[in-house]
Amino acid sequence: MVWIGADDRSMPIFEGMFPIPNGVSYNSYVIRDEKIIIMDTCDVSVAPQYWENLMAALxxxxxxxxxxxxxxxxxxxxxxxxxDTYPDVVVVASPRAIEMMNDFYGLVPKNTMPISEGDTLSLGKHTLTFVQAMMVHWPEVMFAYDSYDGTLYCEDAFGSFGASDGQLFADRETFDRKYLDDARRYYTNIVGKYGKHVQKVLSKAGGIKISRFCPLHGQVWDKDLDYILDKYQHWSTYEPEVKGVVVAYASMYGNTEAAANLLAQKLNEKGVKDVSVINLMMTHASYLVADAFKYSNLVLAAPTYNNGLQPMMRTAIEDMASMAVQKRKFSLIANGSWSAASEKVMKDMLSEMEDMTQVGETFIIRSSMKPEQSADLDALADAIVKSLE
Incomplete structure (x- = not known):
């Protein structure tokens, strides 16, 4: 098998909405045997490098x-x-994917091999078995398992944001330090909604001997597979990785921000080591979605805006809901100069998410926090600490 992918460090956003400051990699592969097969292609942004690599591999x-x-x-x-370049090539894909080729590109391939669950294709020494992976994260998705070397070509599963930086193979220590946050943000914002479907695929994977994951983004996994499988088990069942707190705030004039920062400080003083603070006015909501999957507790702090909720916080909660964030404990800080309507809106939105439990009383600010409110913020911090036990 030959890797024929490429890195893209020029595109600022992925899918038109997710910032990717570390770039992204596009992976594709060629298996050379008695028969040759190309395994997927790439984005238009890296087409020149892809074709150069493809020609070399062929x-x-x-x-x-x-x-x-x-x-x-x-x-x-x-x-x-x-x-067009290889008109005699046999296109191997699910029936849904073959239909989509016409939808996207006006293409009706001359030679097709429609595949479904359990179908096989012999290339010589290598034999591919196809695994349906519906809604991980599109309906047409098929994985391919090579019984010769135990490779699972797993499409967007086990992928990550971040250019490979010349490091094609995942090393657990380096990955944990350099790529885990990007992998979590990729999964939670791209695949996060489809946890039940991911669980089905993980169940299928448990029944075959896999020695390597080859995803379409990020590093190839050829060791420490249990490490990334454990992460996917947490993410796809919506169980937190860490007993900790993410504090996310939206603040117009600094008063809500001050309360959020003070709460984070109090949590640290009370022994909570894993605390993340996110300014939603400056940070894309995808980072909060990722931290909401990571941590057991959320604190959301926002002012009232137009007798409702500050728009950046509204968007962030909508994004968490759309990715099925659930099974979390939450606490609220609500600010309002004449009416803290943001509390009701946040509660109503969170109540529509599954298995969300409020911890402590909502901390209400009237324009700015007053010195006499310090005890109330302490009480909220104590309640959060107790909920982490």
């Missing part, structure tokens, strides 16, 4: 098969060019 041969496991354009942008 080394003058023409591919016999072309596997399309996922039709999303960041992986399918070169489908039409491959079929």
């Amino acid at each position: 080394d003058g041969r023409s591919p016999d098969y072309f596997f399309v496991g996922h039709m999303e354009p960041d992986h399918g942008a070169q489908i039409k060019r491959i079929v």
Whole structure:
């Protein structure tokens, strides 16, 4: 198997909305055997590098098969060019993916091999078995398992934001330090909603001997597979990784911010080691979604705005809800100069999310926190600490 992917450090946002300051990698592969198969393509942004790598991997041969496991354009942008360049290639994909080729690219391949769960394809020594992975995270997705070397070509599963920086293979220590936050933010914002579907795929994976994960983004996993599987087990069941607190605030003039920062300080003073503070006025909501998956407790602090909720906080809660954040304890700080309407809006929004439990009384600010309110904030901090036990 040959990797033919590329890094993109120029694109500032992914899918038109997620900041990717560390870039992103697009992975694709070629299996060279008696028969040759191309495993997926890449985004248009890295097409020149992809084609250079593909030509080198083919080394003058023409591919016999072309596997399309996922039709999303960041992986399918070169489908039409491959079929045009190699008109005799057999396109191997789910029936839904074959339909999508026409929808996206006006393409009806001449030679197709529609595949479903359990179908196989022999390349020589390598035999691929296809695994349906519906809604991880699109409906047409198929994984491919190579029984010869135990590789699972797993599409967007086990992927990550972040360019590879020349490090194709995941090393647990380096990954934990350098890539875990990007992997968590990728999963929680791209796949997070589909935990039940991920659980089905993990169950299937448990029944086969896998020695390597080859995703379409991020590093290839050829050791410490239990490490990333454990992360996916937490994320897909919405169980927190860490007993800790993320404090997210939106503040117009600094008063709500001051209360949020003081609460974070009190939590640290009371022995809570894992505290994250996010300014939603400056930080994209995807970072809060990721921390909401990571930590057991949320603190949301926001002022009233137009007799409702400050828009950045509203968007952040909507994003958490859309990614099915659940099973969390939450606490609230609400500010209002004449009416703290933000409390009701936040409570109403959180009540629509599954298994969310409020900890402590809502801390109400009238424009700015007063010295005599310090005891009330202490009480909220104590309640949060107790909930972490």
